[in-house]
Amino acid sequence: MAEDEVLIEVEAAKSVYGDDCLVLAQYPPHLNLLIKPRTADDSSQQFVEAVIGIRASSKVYQASKYSVNIVLPALLDEIVQ
Template structure:
């Protein structure tokens, strides 16, 4: 994978997520994604949100990025682990391919 391909992938993340994605570094990719339910009008769900850090190393995408939760609101420890587990499992499945958009979707 070339640095140019990774840069195009980062642009795609920015295009899809706009202000919800904060690009810390474009290569190797490092971003913070602010996630919250798209159903904010449902009062029981609007207090749940999280900021996920996706940080790739120089061997990305052959080596999946590190994924961690920077902060969360309304998620107990069990749900945090479940969320991180889902995203890390997806990263393993997609090893060796550009995966940032897919991880953000997950």
């Protein structure tokens, strides 16, 4: 996959996740995504969230050349307390 195609995918992630997407590096891509229930911002219905880290090498689609990990798992009641 060419670098410009990868950059388009990074932009797509930013478009979908908005402020919940932190781009640490454009190429090779390294993103942190805040994942939480989509409840129209009704925080009383959001019980858990996690930050998912996605990092790839310049050979993005080779299975051994990327990693996905949970950076910060949390139950929201733990955060509030």
